[in-house]
Structure formats: C-alpha cells, structure tokens
Amino acid sequence: MQVTPIRPISGVNRGKGRPSAREDLPCPIRDVLDRIGDAWSVLVITTLEPGPARFNQLRRQVEGISQRMLTVTLRHLERDGLVSRTVIPSTPPQVEYALTATGRSLCLPLKVLAEWAGSHQALIRGARRQYDIGAN
Secondary structure (H helix, E strand, C coil), X not given: CCCCCCCCCCCCCCCCCCCCCCCCCCCHHHHHHHHHCCCCHHHHHHHHXXXXXXXXXXXXXXXXXXXXXHHHHHHHHHHXXXXXXXXXXXXXXXXXXXXXHHHHHHHHHHHHHHHHHHHHHHHHHHHHHHHHHHHC
C-alpha cells in the first residue's frame, strides 16, 4: 500500500484550516480518513445504523454536537454517498436521514475499530502515562 503525501491547495478549506475532501488524491485511505476522521462523522454513522432519523432526533442522540456541526457533518456524509437525505412532504416539511448501502458497509469496520479501541484503551493510556513520565 502506498500512502501519498498531500500537497496543500490554496483557497480550499473546510474550516479551521483543514483541507477539504479532494478529488485528486490517489490514496484511498487518506480520502476516506478525511471524512471518518473528523470529530462527528463516525458518531452520526453509528447513530443512523439502526435506521433513518430526523435531524432533531440525531441532534438529541449525538451528545455534544451543535446544530451547525450536525448540518455540516450530514452535508459531508451526503456528498460522500454515505448518507441519504429525504424530504417528507408534510406541514412543515420534515427531513429524514438514512445510511446508504455504502454507509451501511462502513458500519462493520467501524465496529471492529471500536472494539479494538475498547480493548486497547487501558494499554494506550498506560503507554501515554509512561511516555509523559519519561518526557519530563
């Protein structure tokens, strides 16, 4: 597997100085990690795994996310084809979000990563403490 360094592009960012998802990246890992590596995408994906949800449902279930960040996260996930957005004709109109087939296919790898993180968290924290002691 080859990991290609990212060359900065002027004028393209996604806020707070981070580059946006780029179409010209030859490295699929960097391209995918750009999306699932942000603070909220994984939480939104796992929240949608059981089934579709409306915006306010998601906002209540994803603890700590602001309305703006949920909006931005859903737009990015929709752009990447991981989430679909359906407008339900009603008064007032309602919007429902659901995982696409591609989004659902990401759930198993995320579960494996979550299990790994859970089983290794104590070891990682211990290593950090040891490192911090030695660094001082």
